[in-house]
Amino acid sequence: MQLIQLSDWLLDIAFLLYVISSVLFVVAMTGKNWAGRDPKQHEERYGRIAYWLAVIGFLAQTGYVIARWIGGGHSPTSNMFEFMAFLDYCIILAYLIIYRIYKLTVIGAFVLPLGVIMLAYSYVFPKEVTPLIPSLRSYWLHIHVTTAALGEGILAVGFAAGLMYLIRTVPQHISTRSTKWLEGVLAVVLMLVGFILMESTFSRMDQKTVFEMNKEQMNAIGQMEKVRVEYTMPAIVAPADSKIVQAGPMNPWFEAPTWMEGKDAARKMNTMLWSVLTGVILYGGLRLIFRKRLGAVIQPSLEGIEPDLLDEISYRAISIGYPVFTLGALIFAMIWAEEAWGRFWGWDPKEVWALIVWLFYSAYLHLRLSRGWIGAKSAWMSVIGFVIILITLVVVNLVIAGLHSYAGV
Amino acid sequence: MDQRKCECGHTNPVGTLLCESCGKPLDVEVFEQTQFPDMRYEGMARRSQTYSKKWIDRIWNAFSSVKIAIGIIIVILVASAVGTVFPQQQYIPVPVPTEADVARFYTETYGTLGTVYYELGFHNLYSSWWFVTLLVLLGTSLVICSLDRVVPLYKALSKPRLNQHKSFLKGQKLFGEGELAPEADQAELLDRAAVALKKKGYRIFRAERAIMAEKGRFSRWGPYVNHIGLILFLIGVLMRNIPGFYLDEYVWVREGQTVAIPSTPYYIKSENYETTYWSEEEMPEKLELNGGAIPKNFQTDAVLYLNKNADVPGKKPELVEVQKGPIVVNHPMIEGDIAIYQSGVQEMQLGALNFVLVDAKNGNKELGAFKFDLYNPEAEQEVAAGIKVRVLDYFPDFIMGSDGKPATKTNLPKNPMVALEIVDGTAQVSEKLVYLQGSVLTQKEDARFNLTFQKPDLVDISGLNVRIDKAVPLIYFGSFIFMIGVVMGFFWQHRRIWVQTQDETVLLAAHTNKNWFGLRREVDGLVDQLQLPVTIEEKTKA
Numbered sequence: 001m002q003l004i005q006l007s008d009w010l011l012d013i014a015f016l017l018y019v020i021s022s023v024l025f026v027v028a029m030t031g032k033n034w035a036g037r038d039p040k041q042h043e044e045r046y047g048r049i050a051y052w053l054a055v056i057g058f059l060a061q062t063g064y065v066i067a068r069w070i071g072g073g074h075s076p077t078s079n080m081f082e083f084m085a086f087l088d089y090c091i092i093l094a095y096l097i098i099y100r101i102y103k104l105t106v107i108g109a110f111v112l113p114l115g116v117i118m119l120a121y122s123y124v125f126p127k128e129v130t131p132l133i134p135s136l137r138s139y140w141l142h143i144h145v146t147t148a149a150l151g152e153g154i155l156a157v158g159f160a161a162g163l164m165y166l167i168r169t170v171p172q173h174i175s176t177r178s179t180k181w182l183e184g185v186l187a188v189v190l191m192l193v194g195f196i197l198m199e200s201t202f203s204r205m206d207q208k209t210v211f212e213m214n215k216e217q218m219n220a221i222g223q224m225e226k227v228r229v230e231y232t233m234p235a236i237v238a239p240a241d242s243k244i245v246q247a248g249p250m251n252p253w254f255e256a257p258t259w260m261e262g263k264d265a266a267r268k269m270n271t272m273l274w275s276v277l278t279g280v281i282l283y284g285g286l287r288l289i290f291r292k293r294l295g296a297v298i299q300p301s302l303e304g305i306e307p308d309l310l311d312e313i314s315y316r317a318i319s320i321g322y323p324v325f326t327l328g329a330l331i332f333a334m335i336w337a338e339e340a341w342g343r344f345w346g347w348d349p350k351e352v353w354a355l356i357v358w359l360f361y362s363a364y365l366h367l368r369l370s371r372g373w374i375g376a377k378s379a380w381m382s383v384i385g386f387v388i389i390l391i392t393l394v395v396v397n398l399v400i401a402g403l404h405s406y407a408g409v
Numbered sequence: 410m411d412q413r414k415c416e417c418g419h420t421n422p423v424g425t426l427l428c429e430s431c432g433k434p435l436d437v438e439v440f441e442q443t444q445f446p447d448m449r450y451e452g453m454a455r456r457s458q459t460y461s462k463k464w465i466d467r468i469w470n471a472f473s474s475v476k477i478a479i480g481i482i483i484v485i486l487v488a489s490a491v492g493t494v495f496p497q498q499q500y501i502p503v504p505v506p507t508e509a510d511v512a513r514f515y516t517e518t519y520g521t522l523g524t525v526y527y528e529l530g531f532h533n534l535y536s537s538w539w540f541v542t543l544l545v546l547l548g549t550s551l552v553i554c555s556l557d558r559v560v561p562l563y564k565a566l567s568k569p570r571l572n573q574h575k576s577f578l579k580g581q582k583l584f585g586e587g588e589l590a591p592e593a594d595q596a597e598l599l600d601r602a603a604v605a606l607k608k609k610g611y612r613i614f615r616a617e618r619a620i621m622a623e624k625g626r627f628s629r630w631g632p633y634v635n636h637i638g639l640i641l642f643l644i645g646v647l648m649r650n651i652p653g654f655y656l657d658e659y660v661w662v663r664e665g666q667t668v669a670i671p672s673t674p675y676y677i678k679s680e681n682y683e684t685t686y687w688s689e690e691e692m693p694e695k696l697e698l699n700g701g702a703i704p705k706n707f708q709t710d711a712v713l714y715l716n717k718n719a720d721v722p723g724k725k726p727e728l729v730e731v732q733k734g735p736i737v738v739n740h741p742m743i744e745g746d747i748a749i750y751q752s753g754v755q756e757m758q759l760g761a762l763n764f765v766l767v768d769a770k771n772g773n774k775e776l777g778a779f780k781f782d783l784y785n786p787e788a789e790q791e792v793a794a795g796i797k798v799r800v801l802d803y804f805p806d807f808i809m810g811s812d813g814k815p816a817t818k819t820n821l822p823k824n825p826m827v828a829l830e831i832v833d834g835t836a837q838v839s840e841k842l843v844y845l846q847g848s849v850l851t852q853k854e855d856a857r858f859n860l861t862f863q864k865p866d867l868v869d870i871s872g873l874n875v876r877i878d879k880a881v882p883l884i885y886f887g888s889f890i891f892m893i894g895v896v897m898g899f900f901w902q903h904r905r906i907w908v909q910t911q912d913e914t915v916l917l918a919a920h921t922n923k924n925w926f927g928l929r930r931e932v933d934g935l936v937d938q939l940q941l942p943v944t945i946e947e948k949t950k951a
Contacts, residue, residue: 342876
């Protein structure tokens, strides 16, 4: 019990340190040209402090993993909160490794904010330690999920370096298809930020809207009752064929289409609408403040860096992450599936999406090694690859039901 | 003159780009790196790049193209994603006994899109002929791509490229050249270079005026090793179609029952089934479960028997116990090739009805108790001295048929209806009565015999999945080889550094298949250490 309390504190400390580290990394990159400073010295000093803060944060998170593992009796990889926090841990670990190889400060300026977003995202899910259901009670839970997360974490660093490559190289003086897509990617990142902001704000405000659907379901004690859906966010869209039992801060504008049958389909759509809306507002606000494309805002901070080096780092991360991902997400997964269900492969949506990620990175490697796709093309592929990973982790768990849906909420 | 005959005197096979012996480009006069042939296959002749006349060449060439392989990968990727839009037929959460039910499920749950999905056959996408064809095409491409490249690469790598033509060195991405002082000892310079590179873990090949330092050559085999792993994996998948290699059966067995496992000589008995739940003390944190509970364990205590007479048709089974123990999720019972998995359960099902026969004309005096086994009813049993109960009719899952006659919907006793005859031999009385849905109907109003009920026997029925998959070891082995291949290929690099002297100049060139950043560092270090009058140029191919 105390251990779990301790693990919560350690995670909060890690989160705080990552936030400060991110800020310092950004200062290290952008403050180079402040008046009266030696740019190199400035970058080095702030970069070093930021790096060590990230290291301490990582140690705190290691403490969290250990404390929760012992306190909860199983590796902290059994539900959405634990998994996202662990993935974040792997991203930071992969960053520390890549940093040891290339000693490039600026990577932290991209990877640590990514880490902050991931960790913040994990906080959205219920944090309780739940005991394991029979199908999860296997040592493969520790092996399969941790290795898969590590692979995904390393691939995420490949994404960060790829994105940096694009921001560094896409010409910003004219509007092109590349600048538009790049702005799109940044806007999607902001939507994720928007989701986290909205979810954490509204869940504290306790102003739920409750709907009752015209459908019955058996409850825990075996009685039939009308299905109820609780929104934490104000309702923009109501579930199809439902009435409000407890009114929230605003009246829904419209009903979800009837084919969105699932109990939570409308709630997820509502959440998505809010995220998109907040993301667009954030993006628009930033555009208004800077009066130029966000890519153009960030670009000057990256000017001192060899694009080839970024390309190299992105490729290196992917070529290390790919074997780890294959081992964890496919091979160990197959061995466990064989042991638990008697078939190593069953075309369950999660399995299929892990295969899709693998196929995509296989295509990336063939295009790069055999067809000479380096630089921009390769960087775009690394960005798309990470989007597919996110779909696998988030959309498949939350939207598509399947054998792995116990991991969701 | 044969155009493949190099000026150094070596005769190269048709299709060679870089002379096998001296490395000089054969077709083009190279002025810039961009015109230099790709180093990936060492400029060797590849079948697919050489012949294209016959139809077999065309097929070979198509399958040996990485472009086409990537195309196949992308098509498989997209098709796989489409298959997850709606659940596949096997994952439909409600029972769909007939094809019409399947169609209705997609239409009713997902509307028009669902109908289209079903009509296109996407509900069984992964076993559809076209998806399997795609997988086979990918396998073929794997084999041919590998063969087309591995043979020439083997030939090239088995003979180190030492003492190469200047144009070969100049064609490399990292190249530098510098003037040496006329009095410099060139041999001594090469010696020092060899020592320095050896220290860095390079293997040194030495000629009179040239060295070639090489490291991590084995990593060049990585891609071929991992493709062999994938091919073994795919062979394993195909092997499951060989009779006897793959078995997938499902048996329901209730407590106390012994059932034959189809297509095997084995029988399995369930001695007990139990679900356990996590108690509150065991939970690390208090949870709000709203009266629900979190299951901890699903367990069937089973006995596995072998029928010794399985080979003799018509002979009565003779069962010998071969294994006894629990079958738990994640811990199947394994006997030879057969693995038995705990995979489902129907708990608290009616197993037997317990009746007490009473004498209605004698103040409901109890005459005797009897059990009606719903799975294996006794045709006649003696309840009290001289009083027998006979079963006249039994419908395990009673419904009134459309012809007005009673019938049974399934063989499972979900709604049992029993017609009994009570015969009192001494008093020469016989009465009929019927049990249905917790009540008894007697034939006459003032019947003598009636029934009262005791708690029925409830049984748990375990769903056990029985599998044989003899291809699994090969599939694991293939995966293992694949991993070795990717690790070889990605965690190591093949680096080569050439240092040659020619007249009064020193030439330095380097090549790697990946991590140019690291190689560049190593080459710069070498230049510094030897104080070579060389500036390294790094050319990027446009």
